[in-house]
Amino acid sequence: MFALVDANAFYCSAEQVFRPDWRGKPLIVLSNNDGCIVAANKQAIALGIKKFQPFFEVQKLCEQAGIIVCSSNYELYADLSYKMMQVIARFAPDQHIYSIDECFLNFSSCQKKIPNLTEHAQQLRKTVWKETRLPVCVGLGKTPTLAKVANHVAKKWQSFAGVCCLDDEALKTNIFQQLSPADVWGIGWKTSAKLQAHKILNVQQLRRLNIQHLPAGFNVELQRTIKELNGEVCKTWDDSRADKLQIFSTRSMGRRITEITQLNQALAKHAAIAAKKARKQHSLCGVLMAFAANSPFDADPRSFKIMTGFNPPTNNSAQLIKAISENIGNLFQPGIAYYKVGVGLLNLSSAKHQQWDLFSPPAENIALMQVLDNINRRYGNDSAFFVAQGIEQKWAMRRRLLTPQYTTKWQDIPTISC
Numbered sequence: 290m291f292a293l294v295d296a297n298a299f300y301c302s303a304e305q306v307f308r309p310d311w312r313g314k315p316l317i318v319l320s321n322n323d324g325c326i327v328a329a330n331k332q333a334i335a336l337g338i339k340k341f342q343p344f345f346e347v348q349k350l351c352e353q354a355g356i357i358v359c360s361s362n363y364e365l366y367a368d369l370s371y372k373m374m375q376v377i378a379r380f381a382p383d384q385h386i387y388s389i390d391e392c393f394l395n396f397s398s399c400q401k402k403i404p405n406l407t408e409h410a411q412q413l414r415k416t417v418w419k420e421t422r423l424p425v426c427v428g429l430g431k432t433p434t435l436a437k438v439a440n441h442v443a444k445k446w447q448s449f450a451g452v453c454c455l456d457d458e459a460l461k462t463n464i465f466q467q468l469s470p471a472d473v474w475g476i477g478w479k480t481s482a483k484l485q486a487h488k489i490l491n492v493q494q495l496r497r498l499n500i501q502h503l504p505a506g507f508n509v510e511l512q513r514t515i516k517e518l519n520g521e522v523c524k525t526w527d528d529s530r531a532d533k534l535q536i537f538s539t540r541s542m543g544r545r546i547t548e549i550t551q552l553n554q555a556l557a558k559h560a561a562i563a564a565k566k567a568r569k570q571h572s573l574c575g576v577l578m579a580f581a582a583n584s585p586f587d588a589d590p591r592s593f594k595i596m597t598g599f600n601p602p603t604n605n606s607a608q609l610i611k612a613i614s615e616n617i618g619n620l621f622q623p624g625i626a627y628y629k630v631g632v633g634l635l636n637l638s639s640a641k642h643q644q645w646d647l648f649s650p651p652a653e654n655i656a657l658m659q660v661l662d663n664i665n666r667r668y669g670n671d672s673a674f675f676v677a678q679g680i681e682q683k684w685a686m687r688r689r690l691l692t693p694q695y696t697t698k699w700q701d702i703p704t705i706s707c
Contacts, residue, residue, distance in 0.1 A: 290396045290397070290400055290406055290430065290431060290456070291393055291394065291395055291396070291429070291431070291432060291433050291435070291436040292381070292393065292394040292406075292410060292413075292427055292428065292429050292436055293392075293393055293394075293427070293428045293433070293436040293437050293439070293440040294377050294391065294393075294413065294417075294426075294440075295390060295391040295426055295440050295444065296373065296390040296391070296423050296424065296425050297330075297424045297425065297426060297444065298328055298329065298330040298331070299328070299366070299370070299389065299390035299423070300318040300327065300328035300366060301316045301317070301318060301328050301329065301330040301333075302330070302423050302424055303362070303366050303369045303370075303423065304318065304357075304362065304365075304692055305422075306369060306421070306422045307693075308692075311357055313332070314332060314355075314357060315329075315330065315332035315333035315335075315336055315338070315354065315355070315356040315357065316330050316332070316333060316359065317329045317330075317333050317338055317351070317356060317357070317358055317359070318359050318360075318361055318362075319344055319358065319359065319360050319361060319690065320361060321361065321540065321541060322541055322542075322543055322687045322688075323344060323360055323688065323689060323690065324343065325341055325342060325343045325344055326338060326340055326341060326342050326344060326347070327340065327361065328340070333356050336350070336354050336356065337350065338350075338356065358690055359690050359691070360687075360691040360692075361688065362692050362694060364670065364694045364697045364698070365692070365695060366389065367389070368696045368697050369421060369423065369696070370389045370390065373390075373417060373421050373423050373425070374386055374392055376416055376417050376421060377392060377394070377413065377417060377425075379416075380394065380409065380412075380416075381394035381395060381396055381399065382395075382398055382399055383395035383398065391440075393433055393436065406454060406456075407429070407452055407454045410427040410452045410454070411427075411450075411451075413425075413427060414426070414427060414451055414452065424451075425451070426440055426443040426444045426451045426452070426453075427440065427443060427451065427452045427453075428440025428441065428442065428452075428453050428454075428455075429452070429453065429454040429455065429456065430454075430455045430456075431456070431522070432518075432520060432521065432522045432523070432524070433474075433517065433522070433524050433525075434473065434474050434475065434514055434517035434524060435455050435461075435517060435518065435520070436455075437473075438455065438468070438472065438473060438474070438492070439453040439454065439455045440453070441468075442455075442464055442468075462493060464492075465491060465493035465496060465518075466491050466492075466493045467491070468491060468492040469481065469490070469491060469492070470484045470485075470489060470492060472492065473492060473495070473514060473518070474514075475510060475513075475514050476511070480507070480511065483504075483506055483507065487504050492518065495515065495518065496515065496518040496519060498515055500512045500515050533566075533570065533572075533637070534637060535633060535635055535637065536566045536567055536572070536574075536633065536634040536637065537563065537631060537632070537633045537634075538559040538560075538562040538563040538566070538631060538632050538633075539559065539630070539631025539632075540555075540559065540629070540630065540631065541628060541629045542555070542627065542629065543687030543688075544687070545583075545626035545627060545628055546581075546626070546627040546628075546630070547625075547626050547627070549617060549618075549621040550679075551679070552581055552617065552620065552621050552627055552630065553613065553614055553617045553677065554677065554678055554679030555630050555679075556579050556581070556613045556617070556620070556630055556632060557610045557614070557675060557677040557678045557679075558674075558678040558679070559579075559630065559631055559632040560577070560579070560606065560609040560610050560613055560632045561606045561609075561610065561674065561675060561678060562632075563609070563632050563634050564604050564605065564606040564634070564658075565606070565662065566634075567604040567637065568604045568640075568658060568662060571640040571641055572604060572634075572637040572638065572639065572640060573601075573603055573604050573637065573638050573639070573640050573643060574599060574603055574604060574609070574634035574637060575598065575599055575602040575635065575636030575637065575638060576596060576597065576598050576599070576634075576636045577596070577597045577598075577612055577613075577632065577633070577635070578594065578595070578596050578632070578633040578634075578635055579594070579595050579597075579613050579616070579630075579631070579632050579633075580592065580593065580594040580620075580630065580631055580633075581593050581620045581621070581627050581629075581630045582628065582629050582630075583626055583627055583628050583629075584628040584629075587626075587628075591622070591625055593619065593620045593621075593622070594620075595613075595619050595620060597612040599612075600646075601643065601644060601645060601646060602636070602637075602638055604634075604640065604658070605654060606661070606675060607654070607657075607675065609632070609634075610675055610677050610678075613632070614677060661673055669694075669698065670697075
């Protein structure tokens with residue numbers, strides 16, 4: 290059996306962990322620069338809020354209905370996600386973290402030692418709530434797809450009280466007859482529309498399709514999904530995911546950039562972010578790309594780009610930042626208000642098989658990068674950084690409604706008065 294554990298409206302729930310007075314109240318979380326709604330809890334949805342809707346369209350509604358509005362607090366979400374996954378991992382020997390708010394558990398090696406999986410899942414929910422104050426739902430099934438469907442049911446149908454176990458054939462038939470194919474993991478809206486055109490209107494009908502005689506236009510992925518709905522495991526996860534072939538760090542500015550120093554700082558920060566990602570997957574950059582542009586909606590849209598090669602390739606933040614600083618004049622033009630900037634690392638190769646130059650001493654300072662990463666991992670992002678990134682970053686992402694970073698920032702740590 291497999292389980293899918295998923296946090297309920299994770300961003301919203303994370304905002305309520307250290308604000309008990311917000312629990313049970315409508316709450317939404319905004320995207321970068323407070324542009325649109327990326328998360329809304331069920332209370333906010335009941336008042337007419339829709340995800341991915343521009344915030345300015347519902348700002349008046351939020352004020353009138355008393356909906357709590359927060360900027361994205363990524364530092365808080367990442368830390369609470371890590372703590373939640375650590376708690377969940379205690380309930381099965383095999384865990385696969387699928388996203389920031391959900392993970393799979395595999396009970397195949399220990400199921401005989403668990404008398405009742407439903408009770409085990411209920412205990413998991415209680416423990417996660419007790420230790421992190423994050424509400425989760427658990428779906429159980431013989432395959433990852435069935436576990437995903439069960440989790441959907443556990444979240445949407447209150448009668449299951451947050452835990453649904455699809456281990457009974459009559460229960461599966463009853464549930465599948467009430468679900469649309471679009472509710473199944475791996476079936477997008479295009480495939481769902483094709484199925485409807487072939488009179489496949491619910492999951493039970495999908496499940497009974499003969500995979501050897503599927504209508505034209507359907508691929509092998511649908512065959513795997515049908516097999517999984519019938520209890521045959523076809524989808525597995527691989528702990529050693531393939532490394533990214535390119536790494537990018539881009540962002541729209543909270544405030545337009547009009548000075549060359551600020552542009553250099555913004556690009557230096559993104560170079561440091563990309564370099565950190567490269568070191569994490571043990572990759573080296575052969576070519577650095579940096580770009581800067583104003584808004585495509587400006588009267589005169591302009592975009593600038595530079596490419597710099599490295600031989601030997603590198604993942605050293607200082608090397609990448611230096612390359613940007615030396616070429617910043619090719620990106621900056623007076624009179625342009627820059628809105629979006631970014632850095633890309635291309636032609637990536639493995640650091641495990643790095644080829645050094647016989648006649649040139651290595652420019653890398655691997656120990657320094659390890660120290661930098663360890664400090665930031667222990668004390669939080671940007672606890673140590675290159676001064677080229679700027680001290681006062683006026684161009685940084687706009688988060689006017691940012692809540693305290695309760696677990697990653699010393700001055701935001703909650704105080705208790707006894």
